[in-house]
Amino acid sequence: MQSATVANPLREGLPQERTPAPCAMVIFGASGDLTRRKLMPALYNLALEGLLPPGFSVVGYARRDLEHGTFRDQMREGVNQFSRRRPVDPDMWEVFEQGISYVQGTFEDPGDYERLGQELRRLDRERGTQGNRIYYLATPPDQYETIVDNLGRAGLNKPGEAGGWTRLIVEKPFGRDLQSAMVLNDRVLRIFEEEQVFRIDHYLGKETVQNILAFRFANGIFEPIWNRNYIDNVQITVAESIGIEGRGAYYDQSGALRDMVQNHMLQLLSVIAMEPPIAFEADAVRDEKVKALRAIRQVDPARVDEITVRGQYSAGWVGGQPVPGYREEPNVDPNSMTETFVALKLFIDNWRWAGVPFYLRTGKRMPRRVTEIAIQFKRVPHPLFRGAAAESLEPNVLAIRIQPDEGISLKIAAKVPGPQIRLRSVNMGFLYGTSFLVESPDAYERLLLDCMLGDSTLFTRRDETEAAWRPITAILEGWAEAPPPLFPNYEAGTWGPPEADEFLARDGREWRRP
Ligand SMILES: NC(=O)C1=CN([C@@H]2O[C@H](COP(=O)(O)OP(=O)(O)OC[C@H]3O[C@@H](n4cnc5c(N)ncnc54)[C@H](OP(=O)(O)O)[C@@H]3O)[C@@H](O)[C@H]2O)C=CC1
Numbered sequence: 001m002q003s004a005t006v007a008n009p010l011r012e013g014l015p016q017e018r019t020p021a022p023c024a025m026v027i028f029g030a031s032g033d034l035t036r037r038k039l040m041p042a043l044y045n046l047a048l049e050g051l052l053p054p055g056f057s058v059v060g061y062a063r064r065d066l067e068h069g070t071f072r073d074q075m076r077e078g079v080n081q082f083s084r085r086r087p088v089d090p091d092m093w094e095v096f097e098q099g100i101s102y103v104q105g106t107f108e109d110p111g112d113y114e115r116l117g118q119e120l121r122r123l124d125r126e127r128g129t130q131g132n133r134i135y136y137l138a139t140p141p142d143q144y145e146t147i148v149d150n151l152g153r154a155g156l157n158k159p160g161e162a163g164g165w166t167r168l169i170v171e172k173p174f175g176r177d178l179q180s181a182m183v184l185n186d187r188v189l190r191i192f193e194e195e196q197v198f199r200i201d202h203y204l205g206k207e208t209v210q211n212i213l214a215f216r217f218a219n220g221i222f223e224p225i226w227n228r229n230y231i232d233n234v235q236i237t238v239a240e241s242i243g244i245e246g247r248g249a250y251y252d253q254s255g256a257l258r259d260m261v262q263n264h265m266l267q268l269l270s271v272i273a274m275e276p277p278i279a280f281e282a283d284a285v286r287d288e289k290v291k292a293l294r295a296i297r298q299v300d301p302a303r304v305d306e307i308t309v310r311g312q313y314s315a316g317w318v319g320g321q322p323v324p325g326y327r328e329e330p331n332v333d334p335n336s337m338t339e340t341f342v343a344l345k346l347f348i349d350n351w352r353w354a355g356v357p358f359y360l361r362t363g364k365r366m367p368r369r370v371t372e373i374a375i376q377f378k379r380v381p382h383p384l385f386r387g388a389a390a391e392s393l394e395p396n397v398l399a400i401r402i403q404p405d406e407g408i409s410l411k412i413a414a415k416v417p418g419p420q421i422r423l424r425s426v427n428m429g430f431l432y433g434t435s436f437l438v439e440s441p442d443a444y445e446r447l448l449l450d451c452m453l454g455d456s457t458l459f460t461r462r463d464e465t466e467a468a469w470r471p472i473t474a475i476l477e478g479w480a481e482a483p484p485p486l487f488p489n490y491e492a493g494t495w496g497p498p499e500a501d502e503f504l505a506r507d508g509r510e511w512r513r514p
């Protein structure tokens with residue numbers, strides 16, 4: 001079973017065209033939001049595509065007392081609500097749910113892991129999972145170390161009687177700062193080998209993010225201009241119209257910098273900034289990403305206000321609906337100083353990027369949901385078309401739209417038809433929706449399948465996680481020393497605080513309005 005060759009649209013063009021070996025996936029925190037909203041729908045869609053191995057089994061593990069049947073029904077409800085293909089197909093579900101079971105246990109009690117071990121051995125015997133296991137930590141992050149230690153204590157980190165492999169998927173956030181991320185890495189790597197550890201960042205599973213690699217390294221025409229000689233600045237925007245969606249307790253301890261920038265946004269930055277890898281293989285790709293992250297200029301905590309702007313939303317309107325301010329959200333401190341918006345400027349000190357600012361911004365409760373990377377090119381060195389409205393032209397911008405309306409556009413100057421020379425900026429574009437008539441899989445589908453296949457290209461390695469924490473930790477230190485500006489300071493439904501615009505204006509630039 002290990003390497004039967006099947007056509008797999010999710011892996012087209014990639015090496016290792018194969019189906020995964022039979023395995024069991026244990027989801028710690030299976031009664032939580034992530035399992036219902038993302039993991040189970042992703043597994044169900046893989047089942048629909050025929051991409052799961054025979055005998056594939058899911059063991060839900062959580063504290064509350066649930067019968068197998070009740071757990072299966074809850075999972076079915078989650079799939080019905082959140083799957084990209086819904087409603088659930090009853091025939092497919094009947095087969096799929098036979099592989100779903102539930103173990104009630106706490107993360108702390110070693111005895112509960114013995115019962116988990118028994119369940120896994122039952123699956124080896126009855127469903128042929130061959131001792132292959134994936135443990136998914138979909139739990140509050142402060143539980144990761146306890147679970148990993150207990151897996152080690154119960155010997156579940158190693159192949160059992162049936163042999164097989166063992167892998168560990170760790171959700172974000174991976175640590176709260178550089179120090180805690182290093183401690184967590186040490187703890188995890190006492191029990192598992194680095195090759196067994198899959199640190200997930202779901203942005204890397206998005207089709208459009210993977211397409212950045214294809215765009216840069218499967219086309220010859222962009223690489224020669226992908227550097228400081230032609231590029232003026234890079235802007236990465238991750239705007240969300242949603243608020244904190246009932247996750248107040250988590251978010252108020254986290255904030256936008258930890259929640260979005262340290263992981264998703266620095267991953268976007270690294271795929272834009274990396275050098276071409278020598279092969280499309282896990283370590284070759286990650287070596288280049290980590291080099292780019294390491295080259296981020298170290299931030300001086302004492303001067304952090306020169307490179308960052310923070311904001312917090314107050315009540316306002318989004319999508320025609322009134323929404324409460326951040327401090328009025330459930331489980332948020334009414335005097336909270338947590339940022340729900342952050343803008344920052346980073347430099348990558350290497351030959352390719354010296355002097356090119358990377359502007360990043362992300363916020364909750366912005367006018368709409370849009371994730372975009374805009375590469376702004378330098379203006380022409382000598383303006384030929386004076387008086388032809390050329391002065392008001394925008395510079396060339398290559399905009400990579402991650403979501404929604406996925407695609408790529410290039411803003412260029414063109415002559416307006418007519419007897420005079422008048423110029424205007426126009427867009428050339430490629431849209432996924434019109435170029436490909438297939439629906440893109442959800443990021444978690446791709447990543448879960450890759451983990452089953454043992455392919456860690458789209459997961460972050462230890463050194464990568466720590467390299468991403470380094471500048472972020474310096475910013476957090478600087479913020480801790482300098483009291484934040486008056487909060488709240490942007491109205492829900494706007495593009496962030498006015499200071500964010502002034503921040504770019506000081507550099508003679510402005511944010512692109514996506
Ligand atoms: N939700 C989301 O959209 C996203 C979540 N994540 C990450 O995924 C992880 C999980 O998030 P989410 O699903 O929202 O969390 P939830 O709070 O919804 O779920 C937590 C789960 O952990 C279980 N649990 C907590 N403590 C114990 C314990 N001591 N013993 C046994 N079980 C316990 C709970 O079981 P019970 O309820 O039975 O007590 C529940 O199943 C987090 O790291 C989060 O940062 C990442 C991206 C998005």
Ligand SMILES: O=C1O[C@H](COP(=O)(O)O)[C@@H](O)[C@H](O)[C@H]1O
Pocket residue numbers: 240259260
């Ligand atoms: O990890 C997280 O990501 C989501 C945004 O993900 P997207 O795929 O919808 O762009 C964000 O809302 C959440 O706060 C954060 O924890």
